[in-house]
Amino acid sequence: MAIVPKIFSSRSGQEGDFFLAVKKILGFKPKDISIYEKAFTHRSLNEKNSEGQPQNYERLEFLGDAMLGSVIASHLYVQVPGGDEGYLTKMRSKVVSREHLNELGRDLNLIKLLKTNIPTKQFGGNVHGNIFEALVGAIYLDRGYKYCEKFIHKRVIKPYVDIERLEGKVISYKSLFIEWCQKHKKTFKYVVYDDTGNDELKHFAVRLQLDNTTVAKARATSKKKAEERASKRAYYKLQVAIEKDLN
Incomplete structure (x- = not known):
């Protein structure tokens, strides 16, 4: 109905x-x-x-x-x-x-x-x-x-x-993070896996690795959202270095 x-x-x-x-x-x-x-x-x-x-x-x-x-x-x-x-x-x-x-x-x-x-x-x-x-x-x-x-x-x-x-508004932290990595020839990888939590909706978890070191983690209802959240956390963790290089 x-x-x-x-x-x-x-x-x-x-x-x-x-x-x-x-x-x-x-x-x-x-x-x-x-x-x-x-x-x-x-x-x-x-x-x-x-x-x-x-x-x-x-x-x-x-x-x-x-x-x-x-x-x-x-x-x-x-x-x-x-x-x-x-x-x-x-x-x-x-x-x-x-x-x-x-x-x-x-x-x-x-x-x-x-x-x-x-x-x-x-x-x-x-x-x-x-x-x-x-x-x-x-x-x-x-x-x-x-x-x-x-x-x-x-x-x-x-x-x-x-x-x-x-x-000063950032549209995509993932794009910003990747741009910075490419500029400095750093290796990065988004490791995505299912999150088997107690939520009613299925979640995905992401580990963002920079030069084989995990710099941020995040979870969301889609892989895209989880990657963006992890990128945002990595951005704020490395904000001084990233903004210095990209501005």
């Missing part, structure tokens, strides 16, 4: 609960509320239109990702006239990082509007960012580029994009 928020009970009404909730998030009136309904529909419902095409947020998520990149790139191009292509690309990546998009989705509590067959507590953290991207895509389809740009400036750029703060 579909887990449908009560807010969806007035789907057809232009002044229904869902319409008003979306309007509050956007700061302006939606023209076609059905686009936003799709942006908050999870694939687990297996909804399709009359032509048999899936009706969920995934295609809107793809579109929203592109729109976010476009608006953020334009903003950085204007605000940092001295930044070269590599610098601007790195800064844009920091703004639209998965971690940041998830934070944006959580701040707006978008998951409360999600229509799904799966209990929301079972979703991973990325669902928040996915819905946020889908919402941006819906705005573009419903109201065009200008309204999409306005929303991104209000919800992303104005409260979160601080050039100086972004310059």
Whole structure:
């Protein structure tokens, strides 16, 4: 049975609960509320239109990702006239990082509007960012580029994009650690193994070895997350040497 928020009970009404909730998030009136309904529909419902095409947020998520990149790139191009292509690309990546998009989705509590067959507590953290991207895509389809740009400036750029703060933000500690190792021709290895703890979800544990010496350990629900956590711990353990070499 579909887990449908009560807010969806007035789907057809232009002044229904869902319409008003979306309007509050956007700061302006939606023209076609059905686009936003799709942006908050999870694939687990297996909804399709009359032509048999899936009706969920995934295609809107793809579109929203592109729109976010476009608006953020334009903003950085204007605000940092001295930044070269590599610098601007790195800064844009920091703004639209998965971690940041998830934070944006959580701040707006978008998951409360999600229509799904799966209990929301079972979703991973990325669902928040996915819905946020889908919402941006819906705005573009419903109201065009200008309204999409306005929303991104209000919800992303104005409260979160601080050039100086972004310059010091690390996107991936693993990439930073590997870059430092390669620069100094140091050998490193991530030793990954199953963690047979008492947690309900399966965990992975990682030992990060530097020149055959373990410098950090970590565990998480995926190998990627465990490696990133171990890298972060290694980074802070070796922070003085790494920052001296890479800055």
